Amino acid sequence: xxxxxxxxxxxxxxxxxxxxxxxxxxxxxxxxxxxxxxxxxxxxxxxxxxxxxxxxxxxxxxxxxxxxxxxxxxxxxxxxxxxxxxxxxxxxxxxxxxxxxxxxxxxxxxxxxxxxxxxxxxxxxxxxxxxxxxxxxxxxxxxxxxxxxxxxxxxxxxxxxxxxxxxxxxxxxxxxxxxxxxxxxxxxxxxxxxxxxxxxxxxxxxxxxxxxxxxxxxxxxxxxxxxxxxxxxxxxxxxxxxxxxxxxxxxxxxxxxxxxxxxxxxxxxxxxxxxxxxxxxxxxxxxxxxxxxxxxxxxxxxxxxxxxxxxxxxxxxxxxxxxxxxxxxxxxxxxxxxxxxxxxxxxxxxxxxxxxxxxxxx
Amino acid sequence: xxxxxxxxxxxxxxxxxxxxxxxxxxxxxxxxxxxxxxxxxxxxxxxxxxxxxxxxxxxxxxxxxxxxxxxxxxxxxxxxxxxxxxxxxxxxxxxxxxxxxxxxxxxxxxxxxxxxxxxxxxxxxxxxxxxxxxxxxxxxxxxxxxxxxxxxxxxxxxxxxxxxxxxxxxxxxxxxxxxxxxxxxxxxxxxxxxxxxxxxxxxxxxxxxxxxxxxxxxxxxxxxxxxxxxxxxxxxxxxxxxxxxxxxxxxxxxxxxxxxxxxxxxxxxxxxxxxxxxxxxxxxxxxxxxxxxxxxxxxxxxxxxxxxxxxxxxxxxxxxxxxxxxxxxxxxxxxxxxxxxxxxxxxxxxxxxxxxxxxxxx
Numbered sequence: 001x002x003x004x005x006x007x008x009x010x011x012x013x014x015x016x017x018x019x020x021x022x023x024x025x026x027x028x029x030x031x032x033x034x035x036x037x038x039x040x041x042x043x044x045x046x047x048x049x050x051x052x053x054x055x056x057x058x059x060x061x062x063x064x065x066x067x068x069x070x071x072x073x074x075x076x077x078x079x080x081x082x083x084x085x086x087x088x089x090x091x092x093x094x095x096x097x098x099x100x101x102x103x104x105x106x107x108x109x110x111x112x113x114x115x116x117x118x119x120x121x122x123x124x125x126x127x128x129x130x131x132x133x134x135x136x137x138x139x140x141x142x143x144x145x146x147x148x149x150x151x152x153x154x155x156x157x158x159x160x161x162x163x164x165x166x167x168x169x170x171x172x173x174x175x176x177x178x179x180x181x182x183x184x185x186x187x188x189x190x191x192x193x194x195x196x197x198x199x200x201x202x203x204x205x206x207x208x209x210x211x212x213x214x215x216x217x218x219x220x221x222x223x224x225x226x227x228x229x230x231x232x233x234x235x236x237x238x239x240x241x242x243x244x245x246x247x248x249x250x251x252x253x254x255x256x257x258x259x260x261x262x263x264x265x266x267x268x269x270x271x272x273x274x275x276x277x278x279x280x281x282x283x284x285x286x287x288x289x290x291x292x293x294x295x296x297x298x299x300x301x302x303x304x305x306x307x308x309x310x311x312x313x314x315x316x317x318x319x320x321x322x323x324x325x326x327x328x329x330x331x332x333x334x335x336x337x338x339x340x341x342x343x344x345x346x347x348x349x350x351x352x353x354x355x356x357x358x359x360x361x362x
Numbered sequence: 363x364x365x366x367x368x369x370x371x372x373x374x375x376x377x378x379x380x381x382x383x384x385x386x387x388x389x390x391x392x393x394x395x396x397x398x399x400x401x402x403x404x405x406x407x408x409x410x411x412x413x414x415x416x417x418x419x420x421x422x423x424x425x426x427x428x429x430x431x432x433x434x435x436x437x438x439x440x441x442x443x444x445x446x447x448x449x450x451x452x453x454x455x456x457x458x459x460x461x462x463x464x465x466x467x468x469x470x471x472x473x474x475x476x477x478x479x480x481x482x483x484x485x486x487x488x489x490x491x492x493x494x495x496x497x498x499x500x501x502x503x504x505x506x507x508x509x510x511x512x513x514x515x516x517x518x519x520x521x522x523x524x525x526x527x528x529x530x531x532x533x534x535x536x537x538x539x540x541x542x543x544x545x546x547x548x549x550x551x552x553x554x555x556x557x558x559x560x561x562x563x564x565x566x567x568x569x570x571x572x573x574x575x576x577x578x579x580x581x582x583x584x585x586x587x588x589x590x591x592x593x594x595x596x597x598x599x600x601x602x603x604x605x606x607x608x609x610x611x612x613x614x615x616x617x618x619x620x621x622x623x624x625x626x627x628x629x630x631x632x633x634x635x636x637x638x639x640x641x642x643x644x645x646x647x648x649x650x651x652x653x654x655x656x657x658x659x660x661x662x663x664x665x666x667x668x669x670x671x672x673x674x675x676x677x678x679x680x681x682x683x684x685x686x687x688x689x690x691x692x693x694x695x696x697x698x699x700x701x702x703x704x705x706x707x708x709x710x711x712x713x714x715x716x717x718x719x720x721x722x723x724x
Contacts, residue, residue, distance in 0.1 A: 204678065
């Protein structure tokens, strides 16, 4: 999407030097826009591990480009694969992209042929990620257009949580794709952006990307969404997901469940946008089965932000206060209006999901 | 309650110099414990206006002591009243304490008599506030004891939002009073403390006061409570209120409604603790009638905390991002299990509330 009026992806081959990968170093956002050049597997592994890049789709694309860099450098592919795989061991897309590269490269004969296959595959992984998100945007757009018809020219108010934006993918994003599609076609839309404590991905990343693309938005404390829904100020809740069971239970950033409850209580539609790679085709019961990451307490006890040109971390609590930090929660399917995928919108139940993706049905 | 093992109120007459009022300057909490000496109406007005003291009960007590200081200095009482009243124009307890002092002082004859009446009245206002909170503690204790019986020695987990603690009153607090009562009697209790963005009163004040009194607690991001309730980690939600209609609708810090929804969805009892001075005897419909304060966006865009011995405010969002800041939300009575008052626990409906406070019934 656009940054200061120019189109960017989150990761790409350098225009005049396709042996170098360029990516947006997200650690500096929203305060500085930094493009990093990555020329080796080691550098790519660091970029993934230290979260210069983050988000399921983008991590997969980065791993794909990383394998290409390894092939270019004449590295042993198993070593490159191992180095990249170790960076974020639980990222499903990471392992998937590496396996896809290994299989594809193995099908080549000469080294130049293998280099060429690695490059094509890296580009294909990135392009497919972007294309899936674009399709999510097209399908979700219908929802926004329908809501817009009831608003006589006033903007459709969408509430989102965390960053399921283009920064988490290669382009478009998942939850943001319908928003960008609507905005670009002149459907008036305004986004309530949950700041998303403790890591503030909403305040930092979602606010930045919507602002750069010119989409009207307002940051709110995570406590605010229920009140807004009670007052009729939210027409649609639209979030992403880290993992969705094939029965329709949704694991997403902690706090999503609270917004789903408020949406239900106020008859506000609650949709989840996801590329089908986020479905888990083995898990039946999200609440019972999806493991919830517990992170260190320091993120809750502190906040980092910008002061006088510098990134500073301040402590919010008394020094010795204990804190707990759960990364995700599970929103049960009964609270969800629908799932927006690259193939269309399905209902949050096994029958509808498996009918749309029959090749994966368990 | 206790600070470093010693009992304090939030405001009191200096032990050997009853012409001076001492109070805890809450602006420095939780990082420094500062006791301020206040000797004039002007100083008390500043302490109220600049929020050295805050919270309905404590503001009332501070105004009572302020009128006493005015009487001591031989100030015109109407001038003292006007100066104090202007500090927080919407604080109901402030106006109430000033009126009570004016009426009481007027009943005196000589100046020394009036000084003595002013002092007695200031002490009475503070004592009654503390006593009401103590009674709330006694009534709420029954709830905690009942829950403790089902936990075979494991602590009762209470979730609270914002600071309805002794720092907001003269002593004990409202939502915290049952917690302190249980803890002091050896009923094992653990408190989940919502950090309460954007002003972080939970992370700053509730965490500090529970810690100083020795009550086990854990600070969490506001997003976390729903997940904890889904996992059976919350036995009771206990919050305060800024205003409660005589029909049982509760206005409290923004985000309270979301916790009430989660409590309902998980069959967790949700109680509101309040001295009867927080009832509004005119309003019927909380959602339609209670005005919700909108504050400046800067509180949402920033967080303040401590770094290297200094209080620092950092910006969390891009510089020009718009933000909205609603101070309160309304939890409808249908989500509330009961109201804990100084006279006992009543149901959140007109009949039960008016039966407990017949002298106020509209």
